[in-house]
Amino acid sequence: MASAEIVLRCEEIAVAYGDVQALQPTSLAFEAGRIHALVGQNGAGKTSLARVLAGIIQPAGGRYWIREEEIRESSVQQARKLGLDIVHQRFTLPPNFTVAEALELVSARKYAGAFYSYGALRSAWLRELRRADIKVSPSAKIRDLPIETNQSLEILRALAGQAQILILDEPTALLSPGGVERLFARLRQLRDAGVTLLLILHKLREVMAIADTIAVLRAGRLVLPPTEIAAVSEQRLSDLIIGEGASVEGPAGATETRESDKTRTVNLSLAGVNTRHSETEPALAAVSLALESAEILGIAGVEGNGQRSLVDVLTGLMSARSGRVELLGQDVTDLKHHQRRTIGLRAVPFDRVTEGLSLPLALWENVTIWNAENFRRSRFGPLKIGAMREAARLALEAFDVQYESLDQPAGSLSGGNMQRLILARELAQGARVVIAAQPTRGLDFRATQYVWGVLRQLRQAGASIMLVSSDLDELFSLSDRIGVMRGGQIMAEYAPPFDMQVIGDSMIGAAR
Amino acid sequence: MEQFVVTTIRLSAPLIFAGLGGLFSVRAGIFHIGIEGLMLAGAFATVAFGTATGSVWLGILGAIAVNLILSFVYWLLIDRFGADMIISGLGLTTLCVGGAAFLMNALFNKRGSMTSAVRLPQPVVGPQEGLLAFVSELSILAWLLPVFVFIVWLLLRRSRLGLQIAAVGEYPYAAEAAGVDISRTKLIAMLITGLCCALAGAELSVGGLAAFSENMTNGRGFIALAAILFGSLEPIRTTLAGLFFGLADAVGINSQIYAGESNIPRQFILMIPFIATMIFVTLRGAFAHRRHSGG
Numbered sequence: 001m002a003s004a005e006i007v008l009r010c011e012e013i014a015v016a017y018g019d020v021q022a023l024q025p026t027s028l029a030f031e032a033g034r035i036h037a038l039v040g041q042n043g044a045g046k047t048s049l050a051r052v053l054a055g056i057i058q059p060a061g062g063r064y065w066i067r068e069e070e071i072r073e074s075s076v077q078q079a080r081k082l083g084l085d086i087v088h089q090r091f092t093l094p095p096n097f098t099v100a101e102a103l104e105l106v107s108a109r110k111y112a113g114a115f116y117s118y119g120a121l122r123s124a125w126l127r128e129l130r131r132a133d134i135k136v137s138p139s140a141k142i143r144d145l146p147i148e149t150n151q152s153l154e155i156l157r158a159l160a161g162q163a164q165i166l167i168l169d170e171p172t173a174l175l176s177p178g179g180v181e182r183l184f185a186r187l188r189q190l191r192d193a194g195v196t197l198l199l200i201l202h203k204l205r206e207v208m209a210i211a212d213t214i215a216v217l218r219a220g221r222l223v224l225p226p227t228e229i230a231a232v233s234e235q236r237l238s239d240l241i242i243g244e245g246a247s248v249e250g251p252a253g254a255t256e257t258r259e260s261d262k263t264r265t266v267n268l269s270l271a272g273v274n275t276r277h278s279e280t281e282p283a284l285a286a287v288s289l290a291l292e293s294a295e296i297l298g299i300a301g302v303e304g305n306g307q308r309s310l311v312d313v314l315t316g317l318m319s320a321r322s323g324r325v326e327l328l329g330q331d332v333t334d335l336k337h338h339q340r341r342t343i344g345l346r347a348v349p350f351d352r353v354t355e356g357l358s359l360p361l362a363l364w365e366n367v368t369i370w371n372a373e374n375f376r377r378s379r380f381g382p383l384k385i386g387a388m389r390e391a392a393r394l395a396l397e398a399f400d401v402q403y404e405s406l407d408q409p410a411g412s413l414s415g416g417n418m419q420r421l422i423l424a425r426e427l428a429q430g431a432r433v434v435i436a437a438q439p440t441r442g443l444d445f446r447a448t449q450y451v452w453g454v455l456r457q458l459r460q461a462g463a464s465i466m467l468v469s470s471d472l473d474e475l476f477s478l479s480d481r482i483g484v485m486r487g488g489q490i491m492a493e494y495a496p497p498f499d500m501q502v503i504g505d506s507m508i509g510a511a512r
Numbered sequence: 513m514e515q516f517v518v519t520t521i522r523l524s525a526p527l528i529f530a531g532l533g534g535l536f537s538v539r540a541g542i543f544h545i546g547i548e549g550l551m552l553a554g555a556f557a558t559v560a561f562g563t564a565t566g567s568v569w570l571g572i573l574g575a576i577a578v579n580l581i582l583s584f585v586y587w588l589l590i591d592r593f594g595a596d597m598i599i600s601g602l603g604l605t606t607l608c609v610g611g612a613a614f615l616m617n618a619l620f621n622k623r624g625s626m627t628s629a630v631r632l633p634q635p636v637v638g639p640q641e642g643l644l645a646f647v648s649e650l651s652i653l654a655w656l657l658p659v660f661v662f663i664v665w666l667l668l669r670r671s672r673l674g675l676q677i678a679a680v681g682e683y684p685y686a687a688e689a690a691g692v693d694i695s696r697t698k699l700i701a702m703l704i705t706g707l708c709c710a711l712a713g714a715e716l717s718v719g720g721l722a723a724f725s726e727n728m729t730n731g732r733g734f735i736a737l738a739a740i741l742f743g744s745l746e747p748i749r750t751t752l753a754g755l756f757f758g759l760a761d762a763v764g765i766n767s768q769i770y771a772g773e774s775n776i777p778r779q780f781i782l783m784i785p786f787i788a789t790m791i792f793v794t795l796r797g798a799f800a801h802r803r804h805s806g807g
Contacts, residue, residue, distance in 0.1 A: 056688075076691035092689035094682050097675075105675045106690045115671045 004031040007165055007196050008053065008084070013062035015048040022048040024220045025062055030213075035187060035197045036226055037211035039204070040241060041444035044217040046200045047089075050167050053198075054086035055079035066165065080108040083164035087154045089173060095143035100125040102142050103153065108161025132156045147303060148179045155186070159195075166190070167198045172206055173442065176302045177472055177504040184210045202444065203473070204234055204241075216240045242445060264292045266326075267433050267464035268314065268345075273323030275309050275488075282488035284309050286323070289483065289490060291433070291464040296455065298479030299468040302507050306488035307468045308350060311437050314466070315347045316340045327433060341370070346426040347435040350468075352415070356422045359411030363403055364392035366410045367425045395428035396421065400450070416447030423454055434458060437468045452478060472500060514645040516762060521647075522720055523765075524758025525654045526551065526712040526729075530736035531754045532664040532747055533708020538740050539668065540701035541681035542597055546586055548733025549605030550579050550706055554713020556612035559724040560619065562630035568718055571630055575710040582608070583706030587699045605733070613726045625725030631718045651719035653711060660711075665747040667704075677701050712736070735789065742793055760788040 008030040015023035023045035030036050040046050051057045053064065055074040064071055066082040079085070085108065093102040100122045104112055111124035122138045129136060134152045136145060145153075151171065158166055168187075172180045187197055187210060201207050207214055207229070214232065216224035223240050224232070268291040277283040284306050291297050301307055312318035314325065316337035325333045332340050349355035357366050368375065368388040375384045375391075389406055396403060401420045403413065410421065419439065426434065436455065440448040455465055455478060469475050475482055476498045483490045484506045492506050530551050537544035557578040562571025586604050589595040616622050632651035640648045647655070668674040679687040680697045687694055716732070717724045735757050743750030764784040 076689070080691075088689060090685065092686045094679050094686045096682055097678070101675055102686075104672075105679050105692075106686060110672075112672060114673070115666060118670065 004033070006030065007032045007067050008065070008198070010049075010053075010064040011062055013049065013052060013064055014060045015045065015052060015057065016060040021060075022220055023052075023217075026217075026222045027062075028215060028222060028225050030196065030198060030226060032196050033191060033194050034212040035191050035199065035210055037207045037214045037229075038198060038200050038217065039202070039207055039214060039237075040217035041446060044444075045220040046217055047169055049217070050086060050169055050198070050200055053079070054084065054167060056086075077108075080161055080163070083162060084167070085158035085161055085163035085165075086167040086169065087151070087158055087171060089169040089171075091150050091154055093142045093150065093153060093157075095141070097142055098139050099129070099136055099142065099145075099153065100138035103128070103138075103157050103160070107157035108163075109157075128156060128160050132159070148175060148182070151175070151179075151183070152186075159190075163195070165196045165198070167200070169200045170202060171199065172201065172203070176470065176507060177500065178508050179302075180206065204237055205473070207237075208234065264294065266290045267293050267328055268466070269326045270314070271324045271326075273313055273320045273325065275313055275318055275320055277488070278309055278318075280304055281306050281309050284313060284320075284488045287488075287490055288323075291466055293432075293464050294459055294462045295480045296459050296465045296467055296478050298475035298482040299466060299485055300472060300475050300482050300503055300507055301470070301485035303470055305485045305507075307437070307485055309488065310485065311347070311350070311435055311468060314435055315345065338370075344432045345435070346431040346433065348419075348422055348426060348437060348439045350437040350441075352418045352422055357410040357418060360409050362407045363396065363401075363410055363413075363421065364389045364406040366421060367392035367395050367428075370425070395424040398428055399424035399454075416443050416450075419443060419447065419451060423451065427454065427458065430461070431458065432463050434463055434465045435468070436465060438470065439467070440469075440471065440474060448474075472503065476500070514648070516766060517646050518648060518650060519765060520755070520759045520762040521650060521654055521657075522758075523761040524755045525651075525657055525719065526716045526732055527736050527739055527757055528657060528751050528754035529653075529660065529708050529712035529715060530733055531739040531743070531750045532661065533705045533712065534733075534736055535664070535668065535740050535743075535745065535747060535750055536677060536701040536708075537698075537705040538737075539681045539745055540677045540698050541684070542590070542698060542702065543601070543737075544702070544705055545598055545601030545734075545737065546582075546604035546608075547705065547709055547736055548729055548731065549608030550582060550709035551713045551716065551733045551736075552605075552612055552727070552729045553582060553608040554579055554710035555717035555728055556608075556616065556713070556724050557710070558714040559626065559628040559630075559717050560615065562718060563620070563626075563628055566629060568630035568632055571628075571718065572710065572714045575714055576707050579706035579710040579713075580703055583702045584699070587702045591695050591698055609727055612724075616724070616726070625723060625728075628718050628722040628724060631722035632714070649720070651715060653715045653719060661747065661751050668747050673697075673700070709733075731786075738789055738793060742796060756792070757789060760784065763788075 006029045010029070011027045012025040013023065014021070014025045026049065038046050038049070052059045052074070055076045055078055058074055066079060066084050069082055071078060092106050094105070097105065103125050104110065104121055112121055125138045129138060132152070134149065134156060136149055142150065171183060175183060191197055199211065211229050213226040214224065214229050214237065215222065215226045216237065218241065269289065271288050273284055273287045275284040281304055287310065289297070299307060299310065309318060313320055316332070316335060316339070320333060324331060327340055328344050330343060332343065353359065368391055372383055372388065375388050376382070377384060392406060399420045401417050401424060403417065410418065413421065439451050443451065452474070455467065458465055467475065467478055481493055481495055482498060482503060483493045484503060485491065486507065486509055494503060530547050534544050534547045554575040557575035558571040561574030562568050565571065582604065586600060589600045590597045616626055620626050632653055634649050634651055635655060636644050636648050636650070638648065668677070676687060676692045676697050679690065679692060680694050684694055687697070716728060736754070739753035739757055740750050742753040767784065
């Protein structure tokens with residue numbers, strides 16, 4: 001491989017957002033026709049580098065070449081013309097467009113001129129869909145498609161534009177285990193067809209499974225230039241990613257015995273709960289479950305199989321058509337969310353940005369606003385702002401949130417710190433029943449470890465935790481039991497030791 | 513009967529011009545509340561330039577020029593300076609209402625209303641037999657409505673620009689990733705809105721009457737916005753909604769005539785189109801909601 005062609009080369013590329021240096025001057029090069037992995041924690045500069053290469057942002061300095069051509073005035077069009085395209089972590093196809101319209105809009109390959117006939121557009125993209133073996137109608141609406149199909153379309157729109165170099169930004173983040181395998185198979189096919197792939201990944205296990213070379217960024221610096229994957233050990237990689245000497249407990253081998261056989265009580269239960277179907281999910285059908293004290297019940301499932309309805313019905317955001325919800329011995333079926341909170345329910349919502357926080361509000365407001373009533377001088381008196389700020393400060397410190405001022409807006413925090421803030425708000429005063437929905441999605445290794453540690457401590461202290469996650473590693477390392485949701489039902493429940501294959505099959509309903 | 517159809521078309525035409533024009537902005541994500549003002553500016557500028565030059569065509573060109581400038585300023589405010597689109601849209605309308613009254617006084621020394629020296633040609637006039645009776649005394653702009661609707665449909669639903677506008681409004685992130693210049697696309701959409709509102713205003717002031725009066729749009733811009741929402745942001749459905757609102761207006765006017773000396777208060781009859789609009793929009797919302805929550 002010594003004389004392989006270099007398709008992508010950076011010299012002293014730096015990225016800055018305002019005063020923040022996201023990427024220190026970095027030089028590296030990637031060879032043609034291979035799968036390169038770029039790894040690092042959140043904020044390490046991976047995505048910044050990728051966005052420069054794709055022409056989305058301008059570097060603060062340095063030079064770079066795509067296929068021997070130096071890029072002076074970078075733009076998305078320029079990168080695409082040279083055969084480089086990027087599949088973003090967040091999908092780019094507009095939800096209300098049909099498949100054909102969306103592909104036509106976003107792909108560099110244009111089948112239509114300034115005006116088009118819908119029939120011609122449809123059949124042109126149908127051919128592309130068939131060629132890529134994606135079974136979806138070009139007239140289907142993007143918003144009705146499953147995540148996996150959506151991602152296939154993103155890859156298709158890049159390849160239809162004749163991309164020879166394809167960057168994928170955390171392509172596995174939203175996929176089920178089976179979906180990841182299918183994606184990897186497709187990526188290998190592409191590599192064998194001569195496409196150069198640059199994958200931004202979080203999980204070492206996935207890197208080991210797919211990549212030919214690996215490069216590591218840490219805190220905006222390149223700590224490992226692209227290196228043959230066979231030449232580095234997993235231990236060394238993990239040291240490079242986290243930083244030398246900082247030992248963090250790994251996901252594996254984290255099964256401490258649970259405080260068992262004391263008088264355990266059921267803290268939260270559903271009995272025969274049915275709901276109406278929502279826009280994105282099937283209805284819950286006769287769901288029953290019981291959550292005991294001092295246990296973590298994992299809920300696995302391909303996204304969109306009723307997990308959100310389950311969380312909503314437990315937290316009181318959705319009402320059950322029939323059935324019964326009990327919380328700490330009380331029937332809460334007809335109680336609203338804030339009433340359930342008063343009884344002792346706490347929740348970490350699915351999306352910290354849209355549901356978990358009010359981004360424009362200050363940190364202290366985000367932490368204390370839900371129980372502002374407890375900070376009144378008298379029933380109708382004014383709030384004790386000083387006391388609220390103090391309570392917020394204590395909670396933020398207890399959960400090690402990195403912040404500059406209590407008055408800064410929550411939107412200015414990094415993803416990991418946002419999640420810590422939510423944990424601080426929900427858990428600072430102790431909690432007996434916690435619903436944690438995707439609590440580590442999009443977090444880096446260290447932040448993930450932190451969240452896991454908090455959940456384990458809670459269990460130790462006797463709390464009941466329901467953990468909804470699409471990350472099986474997470475579920476396996478934390479859960480005492482795992483229930484699998486499919487089509488709005490709990491299809492099966494598993495006890496340790498968990499088998500990835502069995503649970504993965506159960507999630508997609510594959511018979512084996 | 514024929515007269516009723518003619519009245520409906522005449523009352524619908526400005527709504528359809530403004531509604532379909534506004535559709536470009538709304539689809540691009542701008543809830544263009546300045547349509548009301550742009551219509552009024554178009555109506556006044558047509559009369560002003562037309563009276564000054566003696567040509568109705570130069571009048572319309574002048575109105576288009578004025579509206580393009582106003583639209584550009586509105587774009588500057590919300591896109592470049594980050595002003596709130598609703599507040600600055602209201603400001604735009606207020607500016608046009610006041611500006612038209614002021615200029616009418618300053619330039620023509622008229623208060624309240626003025627007559628126009630020019631008027632749009634009407635291809636068929638006078639009493640007619642058969643089908644022609646349905647189009648008698650309609651302005652040339654009203655005749656051109658079908659062509660206009662088709663062009664708008666083509667631009668919004670069958671052109672690359674239409675896809676880009678929809679992406680900018682619905683999912684700017686996609687537009688950005690596709691390399692679409694969001695600001696520029698919004699500007700184009702808003703300029704088209706301005707142009708169409710000039711036509712709407714011209715139809716209003718010189719389509720039938722040949723006169724301009726203060727605040728002669730009288731909420732029609734807002735009705736046009738309602739037609740857009742009522743038409744679920746689709747060109748054909750927005751046109752139908754415009755026709756419906758025009759029909760409601762015609763009913764109001766007709767019953768006003770036939771009510772004659774009856775004891776139904778005139779004010780009540782004038783409310784009919786607005787009440788019909790509210791009932792329709794509410795019903796539609798209720799049905800949409802029911803479909804939404806499934807069952």
